[in-house]
Amino acid sequence: MTTQEQLNQSVMGTYGRFPVVIAQGENEACVDENGKQYIDFGSGIGCTSLGYCNKAWTEAVCKQVKTMQHTSNLYYTRIQADFAEKLCAVTGYNKLFFANSGAEANECAIKLARKYSFDKYGKGRHKILTLVNSFHGRTLCTLSATGQDTFHHYFFPFVEGFDYVTANDIDSLEEKLDDTVCAVMMEYVQGEGGVHALEQAFVDAVYEKCMAKDVLVIADEVQTGVGRTGTFLAGEQFGHRADITTLAKGIAGGLPMGACLANEKCAGVLDKGSHGSTFGGNPVCCAGGLAVLETVTAPGFLEEVNRKAALLRKELAAIPGVDSVSGLGLMVGIALTEKKAVDVVNVALEKGLLLLTAKDKVRLLPPLTVTDEEIQKLVTVLTEILAE
Numbered sequence: 001m002t003t004q005e006q007l008n009q010s011v012m013g014t015y016g017r018f019p020v021v022i023a024q025g026e027n028e029a030c031v032d033e034n035g036k037q038y039i040d041f042g043s044g045i046g047c048t049s050l051g052y053c054n055k056a057w058t059e060a061v062c063k064q065v066k067t068m069q070h071t072s073n074l075y076y077t078r079i080q081a082d083f084a085e086k087l088c089a090v091t092g093y094n095k096l097f098f099a100n101s102g103a104e105a106n107e108c109a110i111k112l113a114r115k116y117s118f119d120k121y122g123k124g125r126h127k128i129l130t131l132v133n134s135f136h137g138r139t140l141c142t143l144s145a146t147g148q149d150t151f152h153h154y155f156f157p158f159v160e161g162f163d164y165v166t167a168n169d170i171d172s173l174e175e176k177l178d179d180t181v182c183a184v185m186m187e188y189v190q191g192e193g194g195v196h197a198l199e200q201a202f203v204d205a206v207y208e209k210c211m212a213k214d215v216l217v218i219a220d221e222v223q224t225g226v227g228r229t230g231t232f233l234a235g236e237q238f239g240h241r242a243d244i245t246t247l248a249k250g251i252a253g254g255l256p257m258g259a260c261l262a263n264e265k266c267a268g269v270l271d272k273g274s275h276g277s278t279f280g281g282n283p284v285c286c287a288g289g290l291a292v293l294e295t296v297t298a299p300g301f302l303e304e305v306n307r308k309a310a311l312l313r314k315e316l317a318a319i320p321g322v323d324s325v326s327g328l329g330l331m332v333g334i335a336l337t338e339k340k341a342v343d344v345v346n347v348a349l350e351k352g353l354l355l356l357t358a359k360d361k362v363r364l365l366p367p368l369t370v371t372d373e374e375i376q377k378l379v380t381v382l383t384e385i386l387a388e
Protein backbone atom coordinates (compact mmCIF):
# COMPACT_ATOMS: atom_id res chain seq x y z
CA MET A 1 0.00 0.00 0.00
CA THR A 2 1.33 3.46 -0.82
CA THR A 3 1.53 6.16 1.86
CA GLN A 4 -1.27 8.01 0.05
CA GLU A 5 -3.57 4.97 0.12
CA GLN A 6 -2.72 4.24 3.75
CA LEU A 7 -3.42 7.81 4.86
CA ASN A 8 -6.60 8.18 2.81
CA GLN A 9 -7.96 5.00 4.39
CA SER A 10 -7.83 6.46 7.90
CA VAL A 11 -7.79 10.26 7.63
CA MET A 12 -10.94 12.16 6.65
CA GLY A 13 -10.77 13.52 3.14
CA THR A 14 -10.96 17.21 4.05
CA TYR A 15 -7.81 18.26 2.17
CA GLY A 16 -7.03 18.43 -1.53
CA ARG A 17 -3.49 17.07 -1.29
CA PHE A 18 -0.74 17.07 -3.90
CA PRO A 19 0.44 13.52 -4.73
CA VAL A 20 3.70 13.93 -2.83
CA VAL A 21 4.86 12.44 0.47
CA ILE A 22 7.19 14.90 2.17
CA ALA A 23 9.72 12.95 4.22
CA GLN A 24 12.33 15.39 5.50
CA GLY A 25 13.52 18.96 5.25
CA GLU A 26 16.49 21.22 5.86
CA ASN A 27 16.29 25.01 5.63
CA GLU A 28 14.29 25.90 2.50
CA ALA A 29 14.53 22.46 0.87
CA CYS A 30 12.71 19.20 1.45
CA VAL A 31 12.81 15.70 0.07
CA ASP A 32 9.95 13.33 -0.74
CA GLU A 33 9.74 9.60 -0.04
CA ASN A 34 11.42 8.85 -3.36
CA GLY A 35 14.34 11.17 -2.70
CA LYS A 36 13.14 13.94 -5.03
CA GLN A 37 14.19 17.44 -3.84
CA TYR A 38 11.97 20.51 -3.66
CA ILE A 39 12.49 24.13 -2.70
CA ASP A 40 9.57 25.11 -0.51
CA PHE A 41 8.01 28.48 -1.35
CA GLY A 42 4.94 27.76 0.79
CA SER A 43 6.47 27.08 4.24
CA GLY A 44 3.62 24.76 5.19
CA ILE A 45 1.29 27.71 4.45
CA GLY A 46 3.41 30.29 6.20
CA CYS A 47 4.39 28.29 9.29
CA THR A 48 8.00 27.18 8.91
CA SER A 49 9.12 30.79 8.99
CA LEU A 50 12.79 29.86 9.48
CA GLY A 51 12.59 26.90 7.08
CA TYR A 52 12.83 23.23 8.02
CA CYS A 53 14.76 22.35 11.16
CA ASN A 54 16.61 25.66 11.46
CA LYS A 55 19.62 25.09 13.74
CA ALA A 56 18.83 27.53 16.57
CA TRP A 57 15.14 26.61 16.51
CA THR A 58 15.85 22.84 16.57
CA GLU A 59 18.27 23.20 19.47
CA ALA A 60 15.81 25.26 21.51
CA VAL A 61 12.91 22.89 20.83
CA CYS A 62 14.93 19.71 21.52
CA LYS A 63 16.31 21.16 24.75
CA GLN A 64 12.78 21.89 25.94
CA VAL A 65 11.47 18.45 24.86
CA LYS A 66 14.17 16.86 27.02
CA THR A 67 13.41 19.16 29.97
CA MET A 68 9.60 19.19 30.17
CA GLN A 69 7.16 18.73 27.28
CA HIS A 70 3.99 19.89 29.00
CA THR A 71 2.43 20.96 32.22
CA SER A 72 -0.98 22.47 32.68
CA ASN A 73 -1.82 26.14 32.99
CA LEU A 74 -2.59 25.44 36.64
CA TYR A 75 1.15 26.06 37.09
CA TYR A 76 3.69 28.61 35.90
CA THR A 77 6.58 27.84 33.53
CA ARG A 78 9.67 29.97 32.96
CA ILE A 79 9.66 29.40 29.19
CA GLN A 80 6.04 30.66 28.86
CA ALA A 81 6.92 33.69 30.99
CA ASP A 82 10.03 34.46 28.89
CA PHE A 83 8.22 34.10 25.56
CA ALA A 84 5.18 36.12 26.62
CA GLU A 85 7.33 38.91 28.05
CA LYS A 86 9.40 39.17 24.89
CA LEU A 87 6.40 38.97 22.53
CA CYS A 88 4.66 41.77 24.43
CA ALA A 89 7.84 43.85 24.43
CA VAL A 90 8.42 43.40 20.70
CA THR A 91 4.82 44.16 19.72
CA GLY A 92 4.07 46.84 22.32
CA TYR A 93 1.05 44.99 23.74
CA ASN A 94 0.24 44.70 27.43
CA LYS A 95 -0.98 41.12 27.72
CA LEU A 96 -1.59 38.05 25.63
CA PHE A 97 -3.46 34.76 25.66
CA PHE A 98 -1.79 31.65 24.20
CA ALA A 99 -3.87 29.48 21.86
CA ASN A 100 -2.88 26.65 19.50
CA SER A 101 -3.91 27.95 16.08
CA GLY A 102 -5.07 30.98 14.16
CA ALA A 103 -8.74 30.10 14.51
CA GLU A 104 -8.34 29.76 18.28
CA ALA A 105 -6.47 33.05 18.55
CA ASN A 106 -9.35 34.68 16.66
CA GLU A 107 -11.95 32.97 18.87
CA CYS A 108 -10.17 34.52 21.83
CA ALA A 109 -10.19 37.96 20.15
CA ILE A 110 -13.93 37.69 19.43
CA LYS A 111 -14.73 36.64 23.00
CA LEU A 112 -12.52 39.41 24.34
CA ALA A 113 -14.18 42.09 22.20
CA ARG A 114 -17.69 40.94 23.14
CA LYS A 115 -16.87 40.86 26.85
CA TYR A 116 -15.18 44.27 26.70
CA SER A 117 -18.38 45.69 25.30
CA PHE A 118 -20.66 43.71 27.62
CA ASP A 119 -18.70 44.79 30.72
CA LYS A 120 -18.87 48.44 29.69
CA TYR A 121 -22.17 48.83 27.83
CA GLY A 122 -24.26 45.73 28.66
CA LYS A 123 -26.15 43.52 26.23
CA GLY A 124 -26.93 44.19 22.56
CA ARG A 125 -23.58 45.59 21.45
CA HIS A 126 -21.99 42.35 20.32
CA LYS A 127 -21.75 42.55 16.53
CA ILE A 128 -18.37 42.15 14.85
CA LEU A 129 -17.81 43.59 11.40
CA THR A 130 -15.36 41.70 9.20
CA LEU A 131 -14.48 42.24 5.56
CA VAL A 132 -15.93 40.62 2.47
CA ASN A 133 -13.38 38.09 1.17
CA SER A 134 -11.72 37.68 4.57
CA PHE A 135 -10.60 34.40 6.11
CA HIS A 136 -10.50 33.93 9.87
CA GLY A 137 -10.53 30.16 10.46
CA ARG A 138 -12.51 26.93 10.40
CA THR A 139 -14.24 26.76 13.77
CA LEU A 140 -17.95 27.57 13.65
CA CYS A 141 -17.38 31.02 15.09
CA THR A 142 -14.45 31.95 12.86
CA LEU A 143 -16.24 30.53 9.80
CA SER A 144 -19.10 32.86 10.71
CA ALA A 145 -16.56 35.69 10.91
CA THR A 146 -15.15 34.77 7.50
CA GLY A 147 -16.64 37.03 4.84
CA GLN A 148 -16.92 34.49 2.03
CA ASP A 149 -20.21 32.81 1.13
CA THR A 150 -18.48 29.59 0.06
CA PHE A 151 -17.70 28.92 3.74
CA HIS A 152 -21.29 29.46 4.85
CA HIS A 153 -22.81 26.13 3.85
CA TYR A 154 -23.71 22.83 5.56
CA PHE A 155 -22.96 23.66 9.17
CA PHE A 156 -26.07 25.63 10.15
CA PRO A 157 -26.77 27.37 12.37
CA PHE A 158 -23.71 29.61 12.20
CA VAL A 159 -22.76 31.93 15.06
CA GLU A 160 -24.82 35.09 14.89
CA GLY A 161 -23.52 38.61 15.34
CA PHE A 162 -21.28 39.06 12.29
CA ASP A 163 -21.71 41.35 9.30
CA TYR A 164 -19.44 42.04 6.37
CA VAL A 165 -18.04 45.31 5.05
CA THR A 166 -16.66 45.62 1.52
CA ALA A 167 -12.89 46.03 1.79
CA ASN A 168 -11.67 49.56 0.97
CA ASP A 169 -15.24 50.89 0.87
CA ILE A 170 -15.51 53.55 3.57
CA ASP A 171 -19.24 54.13 2.84
CA SER A 172 -19.95 50.45 3.47
CA LEU A 173 -18.04 50.71 6.77
CA GLU A 174 -19.94 53.83 7.85
CA GLU A 175 -23.27 52.28 6.96
CA LYS A 176 -22.67 49.13 9.05
CA LEU A 177 -20.85 50.69 12.00
CA ASP A 178 -23.98 51.19 14.12
CA ASP A 179 -24.56 50.99 17.87
CA THR A 180 -24.73 47.20 17.88
CA VAL A 181 -21.07 46.86 16.85
CA CYS A 182 -18.33 46.08 19.38
CA ALA A 183 -15.41 45.41 17.01
CA VAL A 184 -14.10 45.51 13.45
CA MET A 185 -11.82 42.65 12.48
CA MET A 186 -9.56 42.72 9.42
CA GLU A 187 -6.46 41.29 7.77
CA TYR A 188 -4.14 44.07 6.53
CA VAL A 189 -3.38 41.78 3.61
CA GLN A 190 -6.15 39.31 2.82
CA GLY A 191 -4.26 36.06 2.34
CA GLU A 192 -6.62 33.20 1.53
CA GLY A 193 -8.89 35.77 -0.15
CA GLY A 194 -6.32 36.37 -2.92
CA VAL A 195 -3.37 38.29 -1.40
CA HIS A 196 -4.93 41.76 -1.43
CA ALA A 197 -3.41 44.51 0.73
CA LEU A 198 -5.92 46.96 2.18
CA GLU A 199 -5.72 50.60 1.10
CA GLN A 200 -4.19 53.02 3.61
CA ALA A 201 -7.20 55.37 3.51
CA PHE A 202 -9.55 52.52 4.41
CA VAL A 203 -7.35 51.33 7.29
CA ASP A 204 -7.13 54.93 8.56
CA ALA A 205 -10.92 55.23 8.38
CA VAL A 206 -11.42 51.99 10.33
CA TYR A 207 -9.21 53.27 13.15
CA GLU A 208 -10.67 56.76 13.19
CA LYS A 209 -14.32 55.65 13.16
CA CYS A 210 -13.80 52.82 15.64
CA MET A 211 -11.92 55.02 18.10
CA ALA A 212 -14.72 57.63 17.99
CA LYS A 213 -17.28 54.97 19.04
CA ASP A 214 -15.11 52.91 21.40
CA VAL A 215 -15.35 50.01 18.94
CA LEU A 216 -12.30 47.73 19.17
CA VAL A 217 -10.09 47.08 16.16
CA ILE A 218 -8.94 43.47 15.82
CA ALA A 219 -6.07 42.88 13.40
CA ASP A 220 -5.96 39.27 12.26
CA GLU A 221 -2.20 38.98 11.68
CA VAL A 222 -2.27 35.19 11.71
CA GLN A 223 -0.74 35.18 8.23
CA THR A 224 0.83 38.65 8.03
CA GLY A 225 2.53 38.66 11.45
CA VAL A 226 5.97 37.71 12.76
CA GLY A 227 7.98 39.33 9.98
CA ARG A 228 6.11 37.91 6.99
CA THR A 229 5.46 41.33 5.44
CA GLY A 230 8.85 42.84 6.30
CA THR A 231 7.91 44.37 9.66
CA PHE A 232 7.20 42.33 12.77
CA LEU A 233 3.52 43.25 12.48
CA ALA A 234 2.04 44.37 9.16
CA GLY A 235 0.16 47.07 11.09
CA GLU A 236 3.47 48.92 11.55
CA GLN A 237 3.50 49.67 7.81
CA PHE A 238 0.03 51.18 8.05
CA GLY A 239 1.01 53.26 11.08
CA HIS A 240 -1.50 51.63 13.44
CA ARG A 241 -1.57 49.22 16.34
CA ALA A 242 -4.91 47.45 16.77
CA ASP A 243 -6.55 47.06 20.19
CA ILE A 244 -6.22 43.31 19.64
CA THR A 245 -3.85 41.48 17.31
CA THR A 246 -3.90 37.76 16.64
CA LEU A 247 -0.88 35.74 15.56
CA ALA A 248 -0.32 32.08 14.63
CA LYS A 249 1.23 30.35 11.59
CA GLY A 250 4.91 31.42 11.68
CA ILE A 251 4.92 32.33 15.38
CA ALA A 252 6.58 29.11 16.59
CA GLY A 253 8.38 28.08 13.40
CA GLY A 254 6.06 25.18 12.57
CA LEU A 255 4.75 24.13 15.98
CA PRO A 256 1.06 24.66 16.79
CA MET A 257 0.67 27.97 18.53
CA GLY A 258 -1.50 31.08 18.35
CA ALA A 259 -1.57 34.26 20.39
CA CYS A 260 -4.15 36.94 21.03
CA LEU A 261 -2.47 40.21 22.06
CA ALA A 262 -4.40 42.96 23.82
CA ASN A 263 -3.55 46.59 24.55
CA GLU A 264 -3.95 48.45 27.84
CA LYS A 265 -7.61 49.22 27.12
CA CYS A 266 -8.67 45.59 27.02
CA ALA A 267 -5.80 43.54 28.50
CA GLY A 268 -7.72 42.84 31.71
CA VAL A 269 -11.04 41.83 30.13
CA LEU A 270 -10.52 38.07 30.06
CA ASP A 271 -10.25 37.24 33.74
CA LYS A 272 -10.03 34.02 35.72
CA GLY A 273 -12.29 31.30 34.28
CA SER A 274 -13.46 33.32 31.26
CA HIS A 275 -11.18 31.57 28.76
CA GLY A 276 -8.64 28.76 28.65
CA SER A 277 -6.82 26.11 26.65
CA THR A 278 -5.22 22.87 27.85
CA PHE A 279 -2.28 23.13 25.46
CA GLY A 280 -2.11 26.94 25.21
CA GLY A 281 1.41 28.17 25.91
CA ASN A 282 2.84 24.65 25.77
CA PRO A 283 6.54 24.77 26.80
CA VAL A 284 7.88 23.17 23.60
CA CYS A 285 5.88 25.56 21.41
CA CYS A 286 7.04 28.49 23.55
CA ALA A 287 10.67 27.37 23.12
CA GLY A 288 10.14 27.29 19.34
CA GLY A 289 8.42 30.67 19.50
CA LEU A 290 11.23 32.23 21.49
CA ALA A 291 13.81 30.96 18.98
CA VAL A 292 11.77 32.46 16.11
CA LEU A 293 11.34 35.73 17.99
CA GLU A 294 15.05 36.03 18.78
CA THR A 295 15.96 35.33 15.14
CA VAL A 296 13.39 37.64 13.54
CA THR A 297 14.19 40.54 15.88
CA ALA A 298 17.97 40.16 15.58
CA PRO A 299 19.62 43.25 14.04
CA GLY A 300 19.39 43.23 10.25
CA PHE A 301 17.03 40.24 9.90
CA LEU A 302 13.94 42.17 8.80
CA GLU A 303 16.06 44.45 6.59
CA GLU A 304 17.16 41.28 4.77
CA VAL A 305 13.53 40.11 4.48
CA ASN A 306 12.69 43.45 2.86
CA ARG A 307 15.67 43.33 0.53
CA LYS A 308 14.80 39.80 -0.61
CA ALA A 309 11.11 40.67 -0.95
CA ALA A 310 11.97 43.63 -3.20
CA LEU A 311 14.25 41.43 -5.31
CA LEU A 312 11.62 38.68 -5.60
CA ARG A 313 8.85 41.12 -6.51
CA LYS A 314 10.96 42.93 -9.11
CA GLU A 315 12.06 39.69 -10.78
CA LEU A 316 8.55 38.22 -10.77
CA ALA A 317 6.97 41.34 -12.26
CA ALA A 318 9.39 41.14 -15.21
CA ILE A 319 8.46 37.56 -16.21
CA PRO A 320 6.41 37.39 -19.44
CA GLY A 321 3.01 35.92 -18.52
CA VAL A 322 2.90 37.65 -15.11
CA ASP A 323 0.19 40.29 -15.02
CA SER A 324 0.85 41.76 -11.56
CA VAL A 325 2.41 41.00 -8.20
CA SER A 326 0.39 41.73 -5.06
CA GLY A 327 0.80 41.50 -1.28
CA LEU A 328 3.47 42.83 1.04
CA GLY A 329 7.00 41.66 1.79
CA LEU A 330 7.35 37.89 1.50
CA MET A 331 3.58 37.43 1.24
CA VAL A 332 3.24 37.37 -2.51
CA GLY A 333 0.35 36.93 -4.96
CA ILE A 334 1.08 36.49 -8.66
CA ALA A 335 -1.72 37.22 -11.14
CA LEU A 336 -1.12 35.58 -14.51
CA THR A 337 -2.14 36.91 -17.91
CA GLU A 338 -3.15 33.56 -19.45
CA LYS A 339 -2.13 30.44 -17.60
CA LYS A 340 -4.20 29.09 -14.72
CA ALA A 341 -2.52 29.31 -11.31
CA VAL A 342 -3.38 25.75 -10.37
CA ASP A 343 -1.79 24.40 -13.58
CA VAL A 344 1.38 26.42 -12.96
CA VAL A 345 1.61 25.12 -9.40
CA ASN A 346 1.25 21.51 -10.60
CA VAL A 347 3.99 21.87 -13.22
CA ALA A 348 6.20 23.66 -10.67
CA LEU A 349 5.81 20.67 -8.37
CA GLU A 350 7.13 18.36 -11.08
CA LYS A 351 10.05 20.74 -11.51
CA GLY A 352 10.89 20.71 -7.80
CA LEU A 353 9.15 23.81 -6.44
CA LEU A 354 6.41 23.85 -3.80
CA LEU A 355 4.06 26.77 -4.51
CA LEU A 356 0.58 27.70 -3.31
CA THR A 357 -2.52 29.23 -4.83
CA ALA A 358 -4.93 31.83 -3.44
CA LYS A 359 -8.12 32.20 -5.50
CA ASP A 360 -6.88 32.64 -9.09
CA LYS A 361 -3.32 33.64 -8.13
CA VAL A 362 -0.08 31.76 -7.56
CA ARG A 363 0.84 32.48 -3.97
CA LEU A 364 4.25 32.44 -2.30
CA LEU A 365 4.98 32.39 1.43
CA PRO A 366 8.66 31.39 1.41
CA PRO A 367 10.62 30.93 4.61
CA LEU A 368 11.89 34.33 5.77
CA THR A 369 15.35 32.79 5.41
CA VAL A 370 14.96 32.16 1.65
CA THR A 371 18.22 32.85 -0.22
CA ASP A 372 18.91 34.91 -3.34
CA GLU A 373 19.89 31.70 -5.16
CA GLU A 374 16.55 30.11 -4.34
CA ILE A 375 14.74 33.22 -5.55
CA GLN A 376 16.68 33.06 -8.83
CA LYS A 377 15.83 29.37 -9.20
CA LEU A 378 12.12 30.15 -8.71
CA VAL A 379 12.26 32.95 -11.28
CA THR A 380 14.01 30.71 -13.83
CA VAL A 381 11.53 27.86 -13.39
CA LEU A 382 8.48 30.16 -13.46
CA THR A 383 9.79 31.85 -16.60
CA GLU A 384 10.16 28.41 -18.22
CA ILE A 385 6.67 27.30 -17.18
CA LEU A 386 4.97 30.48 -18.37
CA ALA A 387 6.77 30.29 -21.73
CA GLU A 388 5.72 26.65 -22.36
Ligand SMILES: Cc1ncc(COP(=O)(O)O)c(C=O)c1O
Nearest residue numbers: 101102103135136137191222223
Ligand atom coordinates in the same frame (compact mmCIF):
# COMPACT_ATOMS: atom_id res chain seq x y z
C1 LIG B 1 -5.72 35.42 8.28
C2 LIG B 1 -5.98 34.06 8.83
N1 LIG B 1 -6.66 33.95 9.97
C3 LIG B 1 -6.91 32.74 10.53
C4 LIG B 1 -6.49 31.59 9.92
C5 LIG B 1 -6.77 30.26 10.56
O1 LIG B 1 -5.61 29.73 11.09
P1 LIG B 1 -5.52 28.19 11.55
O2 LIG B 1 -5.62 27.36 10.31
O3 LIG B 1 -4.21 28.09 12.25
O4 LIG B 1 -6.67 27.95 12.47
C6 LIG B 1 -5.77 31.66 8.72
C7 LIG B 1 -5.32 30.44 8.04
O5 LIG B 1 -5.06 30.42 6.86
C8 LIG B 1 -5.51 32.93 8.16
O6 LIG B 1 -4.83 33.08 7.01
